[in-house]
Amino acid sequence: MEAASTKPPSLHRPPPKPPTDQQLTKKLLQYNVTPTPKITHILRKKHLQKTLRKSNRTQPQTQPIIDDEESHFRALKTEYRNFTRAIDEKKKKTPDGGVLMVGKPWDGVEAGDEMREVEYGGEKLKKEHLRELSGILERDRDKFRWLLEDDVEIEGGWLEENGRRRNWAPPKRGEAESIRFLVDKLCGTELSVKDWKLARMMKKSELLFTEGQLLKIVEGLGVKGQWRNAMSVVEWVYSSKEHRHYKSRFVYTKLLSVLWKARRPREALQIFDVMRGDCQIYPDMPAYHCIAVTLGQAGFLKELMKIIECMKEKPAKRLKNMRHMSWEAILQPDVVVFNAVLNACVPSHQWKGVSWVFEQLRKNGLRPNGATYGLAMEVMLRSGKFDLVHEYFGKMRRSGEAPKALTYKVLVKAFWEEGKVDEAIQVVRDMEQRGVFGAACVYYELACCLCNNGRWQEALLEVEKLKKFPHTKPLEVTFTGMIMSSFKGGHIDSCISIFQHIKEHCAVDIGIVNAMLKVYGRNDMFSKAKELFEATKSVKSDSTSSLSADAYTYSMMLEASASAHQWEYFECVYKEMALSGYLLDQSKHVSLLIKAARAGKGHLLEHAFDTMLEAGEIPYQSVFTELICQAILQHDYERAIGIIKAMAHAPFQVSEKEWTDHFERNGDRISRESLEELLETLSNNVLPMEATVSNLSKSLLFLCRSDKFGEISSPVAFENSSVDQSPSAGDNGKLDCGGSRNVQNTSGNTVEINGKTNDRHSIGKAIELISLEDLAPDETSDESADDSDDEFLSHAECGNPDIEEEEIDSLESNLPSADEILKSWKEGRKGDGIVFPFPFGGKKVNTVSS
Numbered sequence: 001m002e003a004a005s006t007k008p009p010s011l012h013r014p015p016p017k018p019p020t021d022q023q024l025t026k027k028l029l030q031y032n033v034t035p036t037p038k039i040t041h042i043l044r045k046k047h048l049q050k051t052l053r054k055s056n057r058t059q060p061q062t063q064p065i066i067d068d069e070e071s072h073f074r075a076l077k078t079e080y081r082n083f084t085r086a087i088d089e090k091k092k093k094t095p096d097g098g099v100l101m102v103g104k105p106w107d108g109v110e111a112g113d114e115m116r117e118v119e120y121g122g123e124k125l126k127k128e129h130l131r132e133l134s135g136i137l138e139r140d141r142d143k144f145r146w147l148l149e150d151d152v153e154i155e156g157g158w159l160e161e162n163g164r165r166r167n168w169a170p171p172k173r174g175e176a177e178s179i180r181f182l183v184d185k186l187c188g189t190e191l192s193v194k195d196w197k198l199a200r201m202m203k204k205s206e207l208l209f210t211e212g213q214l215l216k217i218v219e220g221l222g223v224k225g226q227w228r229n230a231m232s233v234v235e236w237v238y239s240s241k242e243h244r245h246y247k248s249r250f251v252y253t254k255l256l257s258v259l260w261k262a263r264r265p266r267e268a269l270q271i272f273d274v275m276r277g278d279c280q281i282y283p284d285m286p287a288y289h290c291i292a293v294t295l296g297q298a299g300f301l302k303e304l305m306k307i308i309e310c311m312k313e314k315p316a317k318r319l320k321n322m323r324h325m326s327w328e329a330i331l332q333p334d335v336v337v338f339n340a341v342l343n344a345c346v347p348s349h350q351w352k353g354v355s356w357v358f359e360q361l362r363k364n365g366l367r368p369n370g371a372t373y374g375l376a377m378e379v380m381l382r383s384g385k386f387d388l389v390h391e392y393f394g395k396m397r398r399s400g401e402a403p404k405a406l407t408y409k410v411l412v413k414a415f416w417e418e419g420k421v422d423e424a425i426q427v428v429r430d431m432e433q434r435g436v437f438g439a440a441c442v443y444y445e446l447a448c449c450l451c452n453n454g455r456w457q458e459a460l461l462e463v464e465k466l467k468k469f470p471h472t473k474p475l476e477v478t479f480t481g482m483i484m485s486s487f488k489g490g491h492i493d494s495c496i497s498i499f500q501h502i503k504e505h506c507a508v509d510i511g512i513v514n515a516m517l518k519v520y521g522r523n524d525m526f527s528k529a530k531e532l533f534e535a536t537k538s539v540k541s542d543s544t545s546s547l548s549a550d551a552y553t554y555s556m557m558l559e560a561s562a563s564a565h566q567w568e569y570f571e572c573v574y575k576e577m578a579l580s581g582y583l584l585d586q587s588k589h590v591s592l593l594i595k596a597a598r599a600g601k602g603h604l605l606e607h608a609f610d611t612m613l614e615a616g617e618i619p620y621q622s623v624f625t626e627l628i629c630q631a632i633l634q635h636d637y638e639r640a641i642g643i644i645k646a647m648a649h650a651p652f653q654v655s656e657k658e659w660t661d662h663f664e665r666n667g668d669r670i671s672r673e674s675l676e677e678l679l680e681t682l683s684n685n686v687l688p689m690e691a692t693v694s695n696l697s698k699s700l701l702f703l704c705r706s707d708k709f710g711e712i713s714s715p716v717a718f719e720n721s722s723v724d725q726s727p728s729a730g731d732n733g734k735l736d737c738g739g740s741r742n743v744q745n746t747s748g749n750t751v752e753i754n755g756k757t758n759d760r761h762s763i764g765k766a767i768e769l770i771s772l773e774d775l776a777p778d779e780t781s782d783e784s785a786d787d788s789d790d791e792f793l794s795h796a797e798c799g800n801p802d803i804e805e806e807e808i809d810s811l812e813s814n815l816p817s818a819d820e821i822l823k824s825w826k827e828g829r830k831g832d833g834i835v836f837p838f839p840f841g842g843k844k845v846n847t848v849s850s
Contacts, residue, residue: 179217186198209237342354447459460501586612
């Protein structure tokens with residue numbers, strides 16, 4: 001007790017204990033108040049406040065309450081003040097005012113300029129090791145780029161003083177140099193607005209981000225194809241406090257132009273919506289031109305029509321930064337916008353939109369230009385309205401607009417589709433007489449037209465004219481188009497002749513090789529395709545030529561090998577393709593791999609399946625089903641179960657009918673016993689509760705327990721078995737459940753019913769017509785009779801393929817009709833209980849009458 005009395009009084013007063021829930025509940029119930037959680041919480045809070053007020057009045061506080069955390073904070077504050085005071089004294093001693101910050105701040109600053117040793121993991125790192133590490137990083141700077149901060153380039157180098165590196169000074173750049181530096185750095189990676197590196201680069205560039213500077217930055221990024229970074233830069237600048245009130249409509253219009261060149265219509269729509277939501281950057285006519293051309297090239301006709309409606313109407317809601325209440329933003333579409341509408345009609349073949357555009361032009365007092373007529377002709381060409389193509393060309397002539405090269409290209413294409421080759425040649429000659437320049441595309445279309453009609457010698461003359469035009473595509477592209485045109489026209493000899501001419505007069509590129517591989521592979525010329533493929537690989541390995549096999553080359557060779565059933569070479573080509581790093585295209589290669597698997601190359605399909613999963617792709621349904629068949633053929637049912645589990649999580653479902661059809665198509669490969677083993681393995685494993693798995697189980701039950709699957713199931717033994725069931729007397733000559741039914745096997749192929757001999761195949765046809773809910777033998781028959789009846793029905797359904805058709809016709813005449821059997825059996829059910837002896841379709845019918 002004395003020790004307890006000598007203990008110094010605690011500075012903390014114990015807080016008053018709040019009343020318990022039981023006490024509050026009891027108190028409330030005394031006053032007939034329901035103790036809800038809210039009332040209980042309020043009472044507890046009030047009681048605590050009241051207790052604190054009383055304790056403060058009765059026990060005045062003589063000294064401030066200071067806990068351990070407060071005292072620790074004050075100690076750290078005093079130590080930090082001493083540390084900063086020592087640093088300030090050190091700065092006064094150095095001439096440049098700099099000091100090397102090393103070590104831990106709370107350890108103080110020691111005298112001397114040498115770096116102290118750093119402890120790491122119990123061992124000391126010496127200065128020599130740090131210098132060696134610095135040399136490694138400088139020597140392999142590209143390798144350790146992720147470790148160094150290379151987002152800001154140091155062009156001025158390090159400043160050295162007394163032989164030691166102290167710090168570095170960023171170089172001073174002009175405005176153009178800073179813009180170039182920022183654009184180059186942003187092109188190295190794609191950064192979002194929230195990325196800290198983007199903010200650091202923007203600030204280190206030391207630009208003010210005026211309207212002119214932003215225009216140059218966005219344009220520079222657009223030239224290098226960095227449209228994402230251009231959007232990020234504009235959003236970052238105009239979301240800051242310094243620039244949010246100085247947004248520029250011209251910068252956003254330039255951004256729309258960048259997105260147009262990058263063919264990004266959806267992103268352009270997002271920027272356009274931002275512009276329409278702010279009065280300060282509300283779109284003007286150049287902005288409408290940019291968005292209209294972007295949507296027109298992408299074929300977004302509905303979105304473009306909404307833009308036109310927005311031009312004619314006032315803004316639907318109050319805009320941001322609205323200062324002038326009388327401001328009007330209504331504009332009328334011009335020829336550029338309507339030409340964009342025609343351009344959007346081309347991919348969708350909306351030929352009726354052409355007349356609407358010309359009507360709108362007339363209503364608005366606008367005159368169509370050459371581009372308007374050319375786009376109208378293009379729409380009619382894509383829609384197959386060749387007569388309207390010539391009609392709009394005549395209107396163009398009558399309006400005084402001079403036809404351009406693209407217009408003649410459309411005319412040549414139209415005559416080509418109509419099969420009028422001579423008229424196409426005459427159009428080109430007319431173009432030459434008019435002196436239209438820059439018509440390389442016209443000669444290309446005419447050459448392909450001639451090759452498609454077997455006139456490749458004349459096409460070579462057009463190619464000679466094409467060589468004279470500047471800024472044309474390489475001749476290899478032209479020859480590739482000529483070969484493919486001859487191939488589509490069915491002139492295989494012309495393809496080979498053009499290829500021989502190419503080898504004699506110019507270099508062969510991979511496009512020409514791919515075209516010829518397609519020609520050889522689809523015309524039973526495997527030996528020539530193989531020779532060309534091997535020659536292409538040898539050129540690649542022996543020289544530095546640009547001729548190298550690509551993914552299309554391997555694809556064409558796989559197709560050629562599969563069509564020629566050269567599966568060994570197919571395997572070699574597939575291995576080379578995999579080693580070259582080319583990914584599989586399921587739309588092209590899956591059917592070939594399935595054919596190869598059925599020809600004994602199942603391991604290739606297995607490898608392709610694993611490759612698809614590793615690449616994050618979802619294999620086609622045919623891949624899963626073929627792998628299951630391969631596993632069944634190899635009696636590897638655990639492998640089949642693994643594939644089924646993977647298939648259960650695929651984003652598609654396989655119905656019961658699809659499973660049944662698949663197994664029936666592969667009935668020549670899969671036996672009934674294999675399906676039974678697969679069904680047994682399914683029942684012994686825990687499988688996902690998905691529709692695909694349940695449908696597979698139902699299909700297997702149907703195929704294994706009924707004899708619908710005749711190609712797989714083996715005939716049931718039916719040797720000297722007889723069934724005699726006589727529940728009650730019946731009419732003669734009728735098969736009645738209530739009357740006599742005497743079924744007896746008299747031979748291997750016929751069955752006697754009530755004295756009538758019938759073929760099992762005919763009986764099976766009659767039984768299939770009867771509703772299974774109405775079928776059942778007598779409940780009182782013994783087990784042997786049920787088994788015999790089951791065996792009889794199964795064998796009767798299978799039929800006997802050895803019986804001639806004439807015998808079947810003669811035997812069917814003695815069989816009662818299905819309606820008679822159904823009617824008699826329905827009457828028999830009224831007095832007798834019925835049990836169907838075998839399951840059908842996965843369900844067992846068990847009906848017992850009282």
